[in-house]
Amino acid sequence: MNKKHNNEQKPALTAGIEEIKEIKHLTPGEKIKKFLVNNMVTILFVILCGIGLRLSGLSMAFYLNDIVNRIARNSFLILALIIPVMAGMGLNFAIVLGAMAGQAAIIFVTHWGFGGPFGILLCALLAAPGALFLGWMTGRLLNRARGKEMITSLILGFFANGVYQLIFLLMIGTIIPMQNEVLVLSSGIGLRTTIDLSDGLRYGLDDIIRTPFPLFVLMFSAVALVVLVVLLVRMRSRQLAVDAPKRKKLIMWSVFTLVLLGWSLMTHFSLSQINLVRVPTFTMLVIAVLCLFNIFIVKTKLGQDFRSVGQDQHIAQVSGINVDRTRIQAIMISTLLAAWGHIIFLQNLGAFSTYGSHEQVGMFASAAILIGGASVSKATVGHAILGAVLFHTLFIVSPLAGRNLMGDAQLGEYFRTFVAYGVIGVSLGLHAWRKLIQSRK
Amino acid sequence: MQRIRDRTLSKESFVLQMDGIGKEYYGNRVLNDISLAIRPGEIHGIVGENGAGKSTLMNILFGMAVIHSTGGHDGTIKIDGKPSHISSPLQAMQLGIGMVHQEFMLIPGYSITENIKLNREITKDNIFSRFAGERVKTLNVEAMQKDARKSLDTLNMNIEEWAVVSGLPVGHKQFIEIARELDKTNLKLLVFDEPTAVLTESEADRLLDAMKHIAQAGIAILFITHRLHEIIEVCDTITVLRDGHLVVQKEKENTDIYELAEMMVGSRITDVTREIPDISAKSTILSVKNLQVDMPGESVKGVDLEVKEGEILGIGGLAGHGKLGISNGVMGLYDSTGTVMFRGTPVTLNNPFSVINQGLAFVSEDRRGVGLLLNSSIELNIVFSAIQAHNEFVIKRGPFSQMDDKAIRAYARKMIKDLDIRCTGPQQPTRRLSGGNQQKVCIARALALKPKLLFVSEPTRGIDIGAKKLVLETLVRLNKEFGMTVVMTSSELAELRSICGRIAIVTEGKIAGVLKPTDSDVDFGLMMAGEINAAG
Ligand SMILES: Nc1ncnc2c1ncn2[C@@H]1O[C@H](COP(=O)(O)OP(=O)(O)OP(=O)(O)O)[C@@H](O)[C@H]1O
Ligand SMILES: [Mg+2]
Numbered sequence: 001m002n003k004k005h006n007n008e009q010k011p012a013l014t015a016g017i018e019e020i021k022e023i024k025h026l027t028p029g030e031k032i033k034k035f036l037v038n039n040m041v042t043i044l045f046v047i048l049c050g051i052g053l054r055l056s057g058l059s060m061a062f063y064l065n066d067i068v069n070r071i072a073r074n075s076f077l078i079l080a081l082i083i084p085v086m087a088g089m090g091l092n093f094a095i096v097l098g099a100m101a102g103q104a105a106i107i108f109v110t111h112w113g114f115g116g117p118f119g120i121l122l123c124a125l126l127a128a129p130g131a132l133f134l135g136w137m138t139g140r141l142l143n144r145a146r147g148k149e150m151i152t153s154l155i156l157g158f159f160a161n162g163v164y165q166l167i168f169l170l171m172i173g174t175i176i177p178m179q180n181e182v183l184v185l186s187s188g189i190g191l192r193t194t195i196d197l198s199d200g201l202r203y204g205l206d207d208i209i210r211t212p213f214p215l216f217v218l219m220f221s222a223v224a225l226v227v228l229v230v231l232l233v234r235m236r237s238r239q240l241a242v243d244a245p246k247r248k249k250l251i252m253w254s255v256f257t258l259v260l261l262g263w264s265l266m267t268h269f270s271l272s273q274i275n276l277v278r279v280p281t282f283t284m285l286v287i288a289v290l291c292l293f294n295i296f297i298v299k300t301k302l303g304q305d306f307r308s309v310g311q312d313q314h315i316a317q318v319s320g321i322n323v324d325r326t327r328i329q330a331i332m333i334s335t336l337l338a339a340w341g342h343i344i345f346l347q348n349l350g351a352f353s354t355y356g357s358h359e360q361v362g363m364f365a366s367a368a369i370l371i372g373g374a375s376v377s378k379a380t381v382g383h384a385i386l387g388a389v390l391f392h393t394l395f396i397v398s399p400l401a402g403r404n405l406m407g408d409a410q411l412g413e414y415f416r417t418f419v420a421y422g423v424i425g426v427s428l429g430l431h432a433w434r435k436l437i438q439s440r441k
Numbered sequence: 442m443q444r445i446r447d448r449t450l451s452k453e454s455f456v457l458q459m460d461g462i463g464k465e466y467y468g469n470r471v472l473n474d475i476s477l478a479i480r481p482g483e484i485h486g487i488v489g490e491n492g493a494g495k496s497t498l499m500n501i502l503f504g505m506a507v508i509h510s511t512g513g514h515d516g517t518i519k520i521d522g523k524p525s526h527i528s529s530p531l532q533a534m535q536l537g538i539g540m541v542h543q544e545f546m547l548i549p550g551y552s553i554t555e556n557i558k559l560n561r562e563i564t565k566d567n568i569f570s571r572f573a574g575e576r577v578k579t580l581n582v583e584a585m586q587k588d589a590r591k592s593l594d595t596l597n598m599n600i601e602e603w604a605v606v607s608g609l610p611v612g613h614k615q616f617i618e619i620a621r622e623l624d625k626t627n628l629k630l631l632v633f634d635e636p637t638a639v640l641t642e643s644e645a646d647r648l649l650d651a652m653k654h655i656a657q658a659g660i661a662i663l664f665i666t667h668r669l670h671e672i673i674e675v676c677d678t679i680t681v682l683r684d685g686h687l688v689v690q691k692e693k694e695n696t697d698i699y700e701l702a703e704m705m706v707g708s709r710i711t712d713v714t715r716e717i718p719d720i721s722a723k724s725t726i727l728s729v730k731n732l733q734v735d736m737p738g739e740s741v742k743g744v745d746l747e748v749k750e751g752e753i754l755g756i757g758g759l760a761g762h763g764k765l766g767i768s769n770g771v772m773g774l775y776d777s778t779g780t781v782m783f784r785g786t787p788v789t790l791n792n793p794f795s796v797i798n799q800g801l802a803f804v805s806e807d808r809r810g811v812g813l814l815l816n817s818s819i820e821l822n823i824v825f826s827a828i829q830a831h832n833e834f835v836i837k838r839g840p841f842s843q844m845d846d847k848a849i850r851a852y853a854r855k856m857i858k859d860l861d862i863r864c865t866g867p868q869q870p871t872r873r874l875s876g877g878n879q880q881k882v883c884i885a886r887a888l889a890l891k892p893k894l895l896f897v898s899e900p901t902r903g904i905d906i907g908a909k910k911l912v913l914e915t916l917v918r919l920n921k922e923f924g925m926t927v928v929m930t931s932s933e934l935a936e937l938r939s940i941c942g943r944i945a946i947v948t949e950g951k952i953a954g955v956l957k958p959t960d961s962d963v964d965f966g967l968m969m970a971g972e973i974n975a976a977g
Pocket of ligand 1: 466467489490491495497781872875877
């Protein structure tokens with residue numbers, strides 16, 4: 001009777017109507033309204049960021065330096081959230097478990113005294129089996145908690161943190177032998193609360209290649225332009241009616257990249273301070289590869305299975321897709337990516353709190369991707385990147401803006417903490433509100 | 442009981458043999474010792490009342506999870522003479538069994554191609570698939586579209602293969618499901634569970650033709666329907682089920698519609714008849730002026746219609762001419778323009794909620810689409826809309842309001858009796874009802890709104906011939922006792938003529954004329970064909 005399971009909770013009279021409305025032709029006014037409602041969260045944060053940037057009085061060069069660093073640091077983690085959303089499992093707060101695997105690898109590699117790019121590679125290899133195993137466990141658990149995946153993954157994160165503390169606070173030095181005066185507490189049992197990476201893994205990935213910002217933009221926009229043009233040409237040769245809106249978008253982007261190209265050329269040959277901003281290019285490349293991976297997956301059989309399962313588990317099952325396995329795979333990939341993402345995160349920070357730095361990973365990444373315009377049922381690479389930019393811009397400007405407003409540096413610090421949690425609250429709240437509005441319609 | 446098996450000597454020639462199949466759901470026995478056998482190219486019809494166990498039997502054959510999560514089944518299944526334990530749909534598909542389910546198995550957000558090729562996507566190699574395996578092969582969208590095109594073409598469907606499924610008319614969706622099954626290359630046996638219930642008569646005819654075609658290619662077909670003439674038209678052999686028991690198995694030549702109907706229900710069925718009240722003096726309750734509705738496949742191009750207070754008005758016409766669009770347009774489900782006045786006040790178009798608040802209600806022809814709350818009880822489903830729209834079945838205690846359980850229970854019991862909803866009680870979750878009985882719950886839900894005016898589209902589709910009569914009688918009774926005006930859209934002329942006082946015929950998006958139920962078949966035929974205009 002009812003062909004859609006996720007429709008069940010809707011009032012009986014609206015189910016189905018929404019779908020029909022979807023395809024009807026809209027007037028420009030309606031289009032704008034729809035755009036505003038659909039992108040409410042993102043638009044609000046763009047405005048907030050704009051105001052914050054003005055109030056903070058930051059110079060362009062300073063802001064760029066900070067934001068580029070933070071994007072390189074955090075994007076990979078945010079991108080790790082996309083696949084579970086595609087598979088209909090919502091925001092995977094359990095990426096915390098992946099982060100733990102990554103962090104554990106870093107601890108051991110640091111203990112063994114490796115650093116630099118090789119150290120990072122070693123971390124990545126070491127973290128992988130652990131992350132995959134944790135992902136497998138998480139996936140199995142989430143399969144038993146159908147429909148409540150998000151809250152389950154959130155609670156699982158807290159629970160896993162307990163286990164993590166048990167291991168690194170009590171088992172190190174007792175069950176797991178570790179002789180290291182720098183890392184282990186003076187009693188010989190348990191790790192110190194902060195671990196410094198400055199003599200080892202710090203910037204292990206970032207420092208492989210660093211390029212001045214304009215040059216980086218120049219290379220990036222040149223490559224992007226080539227790709228766009230190739231896509232456009234291919235589309236022209238196909239001449240399908242479905243492509244028309246896509247073509248418009250592509251042309252828009254091409255124009256935008258051309259502008260970027262021009263700007264970067266001009267800046268590169270000027271004496272602008274922006275030339276002093278140095279981009280961790282290799283890290284950016286790694287992130288770009290992950291973006292491409294996410295795009296690639298969508299076009300594969302595996303990606304199609306993720307989407308089918310995400311759209312309707314029952315129908316997927318009836319068509320012979322192994323729903324449980326597919327969902328577990330989605331979580332395993334996400335957890336593995338989170339482990340690697342956290343390694344990138346920590347090598348950029350250079351020091352971390354042993355028992356705390358992984359805790360908020362799931363929350364922050366989720367908040368960022370929501371700000372970028374994702375929802376619990378749809379998330380793209382674009383949402384992730386835009387979210388990273390907006391979230392961190394707010395992070396950078398809010399303490400300064402707070403200080404300039406209130407005239408107290410300490411107040412600015414409070415403001416930063418407040419913003420960090422406020423952002424999550426507001427974005428989840430706005431997200432819920434938007435859903436409510438949509439379901440009313 | 443006459444067993445078909447006895448007719449042939451070689452058992453090997455059967456595609457499917459089911460033997461002694463039985464099934465119990467939560468201690469409730471719904472199937473008892475059912476056996477049947479089919480040869481390649483044979484069309485085997487299965488008929489029975491709503492809840493007789495037809496879909497359950499097919500679910501067993503297809504290895505559906507609902508069977509195995511409720512304790513499996515008794516009996517054995519042989520495919521091509523080999524005993525097969527079918528424990529999942531995947532296994533059924535690998536054995537060459539295809540199924541068009543009673544409920545839609547299409548992903549609304551996917552394109553037609555993606556749906557047809559669901560889990561059978563064509564892939565091509567890429568650099569990664571060489572070491573990462575099959576599943577990271579890239580989808581070959583072009584090849585998939587070509588295949589989809591081919592199976593759509595075999596069904597004569599000239600719809601774009603990349604169109605998104607949601608929003609397509611129900612009939613199209615049904616054909617897409619069939620196209621999906623046809624696309625399977627190893628197909629030996631195809632199950633159709635009430636495929637025609639959502640189709641108009643002409644679409645159903647096309648489907649029957651397609652079925653004959655498929656059977657000619659050597660594929661065996663199991664066909665479930667409540668329209669007995671369809672059974673007579675295409676089936677070679679027929680099984681009749683009643684209350685989970687096999688009543689009889691016959692060849693088509695040895696039976697007819699009347700005998701089948703009698704065996705299904707256990708008694709002769711009489712027609713609904715009623716005396717038609719005189720409405721000429723009554724005031725107009727609903728007036729429709731220049732209504733245009735943009736409903737795909739059923740667009741309305743300027744309809745003027747007056748509905749009198751207390752009448753039962755029929756709307757008939759051929760499929761695709763827009764008769765379904767009128768009620769959908771007035772109720773705000775599809776984009777429409779024009780003026781609609783209800784009891785003197787204008788109706789806001791394109792807004793389903795305000796229409797319901799004004800006292801109109803609608804039983805859509807797409808009852809599979811306007812969902813029930815499947816995990817909730819029958820009684821809650823029945824009163825749900827009434828609580829939402831009119832605050833009925835609610836007791837107020839100061840600032841709190843509470844559901845009036847007693848009133849709800851009593852009302853649900855009455856509806857269950859009136860419409861003969863086969864269930865274990867008002868608290869049974871609707872998920873556990875048979876398809877036809879779920880449809881009756883939908884009708885009961887609309888009636889609970891106590892509308893001043895009720896639009897019903899295809900009220901008896903998917904409902905067995907015994908219950909059909911009950912549904913029509915209930916409409917007539919509500920009309921008589923509460924003065925509820927009814928506008929019934931139907932593609933079954935006999936149904937319209939049995940209870941309507943006037944019948945408006947729609948051709949090419951406009952009202953061609955209004956006829957009396959007593960007018961001759963010729964008049965109806967000519968008007969539907971567009972030969973007479975504004976005769977009434
Ligand atoms: N999931 C389920 N759980 C419990 N009982 C069920 C379930 N599905 C069906 N039943 C019961 O099994 C019986 C047979 O149902 P079935 O769906 O096979 O009927 P049907 O012959 O297909 O009827 P219809 O013509 O209405 O589709 C009904 O009494 C129904 O209530
Ligand atoms: Mg059924």
